[in-house]
């Protein structure tokens with residue numbers, strides 16, 4: 001299976017909760033036709049299925065914690081394989097959340113060509129998530145869980161960026177700007193890949 005995926009570009013999309021990862025991924029899909037795989041969306045689909053595993057995942061996500069690495073990596077891998085025949089590129093949104101996740105992904109699937117680091121200030125992320133929480137219906141878009149997610153982001157996920165910076169594949173995107181201006185920076189980073 002790694003063979004089939006080999007020719008497609010893999011882009012990690014990393015940033016804090018509410019930084020704008022999903023928003024930018026949607027625009028990348030529209031312009032480049034990449035396959036967008038959000039680890040959070042895959043997990044929420046499992047929760048929505050009502051399965052026993054979904055119930056366990058829901059409890060973890062509600063607390064703002066990370067679900068087990070194997071669970072999320074298997075989901076991403078299956079979703080990548082399912083699209084392997086048609087995919088020009090993959091946006092892996094919300095993964096890796098910790099350095100270990102990056103290492104395991106590379107062992108089992110392949111190396112990323114680019115890491116888009118979607119960067120916003122903590123206060124901006126909190127504001128956006130509180131606003132999103134008015135309509136998202138997400139169990140984790142509440143003040144208490146947002147705080148835990150932010151703490152975990154700085155502790156576990158920021159080291160991921162440093163790890164890939166050493167390889168020169170990180171492009172930092174200022175996500176404080178309006179959506180279209182953020183996207184203009186994203187486009188430059190992706191066009192460099194070709």
Ligand SMILES: Nc1ncnc2c1ncn2[C@@H]1O[C@H](COP(=O)(O)OP(=O)(O)O)[C@@H](O)[C@H]1O
Pocket residue numbers: 015016017018019020021022023024128129131132175176177178179182
């Ligand atoms: N550049 C931006 N300016 C203002 N609001 C934004 C921007 N990017 C995203 N948002 C809003 O912030 C919220 C979180 O964005 P989302 O893409 O869901 O982030 P993530 O996937 O990183 O959690 C959404 O309600 C979105 O509409």
Ligand SMILES: Nc1ncnc2c1ncn2[C@H]1C[C@H](O)[C@@H](COP(=O)(O)OP(=O)(O)O)O1
Pocket residue numbers: 015016017018021022038039040041043061064065066067068069072093094095096097101140149
């Ligand atoms: N790669 C990953 N490893 C472990 N847990 C993950 C994960 N991706 C998502 N989750 C779980 C824990 C997160 O708090 C929750 C929501 O993730 P998300 O939808 O990516 O959030 P956001 O887009 O707001 O950053 O799902």
Ligand SMILES: [Mg+2]
Pocket residue numbers: 021022038040094
């Ligand atoms: Mg998202």
